[in-house]
Amino acid sequence: MKSGEKPGRGDLAQLFRSALAGNEDDYRRFLERAAASLRGFCRSRLPPGLPGFDAEDLVQEILMAVHAKRHTWKTDEPVEPWLFAIARYKAIDAFRKHGRRIEVDISDHANTMAVLPDESGLRESDMRRSVDALDGRSREVVTAISIDGHSIDETAAKLKITPGAVRIAFHRGLKALAELRERKP
Amino acid sequence: MRTEDLIARLSADGARNPAISVTSWRWMAAGAAMAAGLALFATLGIRPDFMSALGSVWFVFKFVLSALVAVFALSAVRDLASPTGSGRGMLRLAAPAVLLVLAVAFELSATPSDRWVSLLSFSNGATCMVVVPLLGLVPLGLFLYASYERAPVRPALQGALCGLAAAGFASFFYAARCTNDSPLFVATWYSLAALVLVALGAVAGSKLLRW
Structure with missing residues (x-):
């Protein structure tokens, strides 16, 4: 049962592995799919009324964090838990940074x-x-x-x-x- | 910037620099041991009766205990340096704590209560509380740096555990100098010294380990 379920999950890990080996196209595909699955998360997590910061900004911050910390993904673990652990962290971080003050250091x-x-x-x-x-x-x-x-x-x-x-x-x-x-x- | 553009830029950068290399934990542990060991031997040295003290159970117990703290705390640090780290490794830290409590209970039951205070040896305790945190500073810095290179999602906890691991390394070496082997002494002063590093690590972690 385990091997048969959710074929998409293996694909994402496969793309990420190939990306980490230096394949630019697979990395782009991986990030696009990651962005697509992050959008819903970001819309639901982001507290309303943050001036100058919307769900898409959060998606971008998460993607940048994923990029900067891509070496912390162990190539034999599933991607989603890792991806969403980073997403949760950046969502909290965004609220901390943008929630309390309107001015953002340029x-x-x-x-x-x-x-x-x-x-x-x-x-x-x-x-x-x-x-x-x-x-x-x-x-x-x-x-x-x-x-x-x-x-x-x-x-x-x-x-x-x-x-x-x-x-x-x-x-x-x-x-x-x-x-x-x-x-x- | 549009997300598509960001993705194009990131994937181009990823193709240029596919591998991000970070310092291995093995090297960090070796560096921490060298730093604490060299600092001790270069300043205070080991106690004069080191060889004969090796025959005493409580003297050896200090090394066992601090080694357990160092190994378990560092493995928890390593686990939690990843965003998906579970933190379950922290439970293993209960083992040295239980060992120490049992040792203190055993010692107190074998010692008349009017001698308990003398076991504490306040002046040596004060030295311990200064030297252990000092010996632990470089190890703490190394563990914080290794964490910074990775992706801990609980910065203060990560820093605190780095402090505890550093205290394990520092205590292991200071134990060779310290002439008090009483479990009560260890439970009191070594713990307080460890607490200094844990607090320092927690504060430093919450400031430095954000990404």
Whole structure:
């Protein structure tokens, strides 16, 4: 009975094993299937009313954790218990991080949230105008990340500077924008 | 970022670096033993009557007890470093605890009650409480680091168990220096010293072992 039940379960472990051996396509398939089975979990677990953080964000955080901790899966154990143990941990973690405060440190999340949090009510055209008020590097970086939707790493490659410099410029740009907004309400 | 893009990025990275290597527990245990052992031999050394003391049951008992704590606590640390770790290994830690309680009961029944306080030897106890935590610092750091490389889902518990394992290693070596072999002394001072490392580990774990 054991060997016959749930053929899909073995497949997922098979995909993960192949992924850990360096097969990119199998890794993508594994992550897609993992994401699909995590979505329901995330919708049911995530407490409502976390500003700027929804179930799909949690799915992404779990996928990143799965990726970072993929070496802790023992290749002879079933995948699901391992996957959902990580999912539970990240769900609790998300509530701890996002549940109590609205402001999120941008450097923690700039990689995952390429778009500026929409708390300002700015439209894209307004945004372009505000961004034009910035100068030099901050303007290039904020344009690339917030308007064109590039990631930190892509922006760094494009501008030929380090990701750290991109973060700093991005942070400065956002700060300057916030100050501009306060001056002209 | 869309989830599809994230998955594409992660799978590309996974293909580039398929294997994440982590330090093995074996090496961590060897490192912990070396650190605690070298620190003891380089500073206090072993007790002068070490060879003749080997004939005493209670002297040998200290090594047995601390070795059991070290081995069982470290195997629980190893188990719980995985997100699916059950923590059932922690139950085995009851064995050294029961052994110690039985030894104390046996000792007290064989000792007149007016001599019980002298068994405690407060000044040596104070030394024990300082030296054992110091000897355990490097082992604690190593076990916390090994846990950090993995994926414990209960950070404070993981840190506390790292502290207990470190206390096992430290006590094993300090036992060679300490001239008090009374089970009552061990149950009191070694336990308090272990508690210092457990508390330290729990605090450090809850701060450092988040991922």
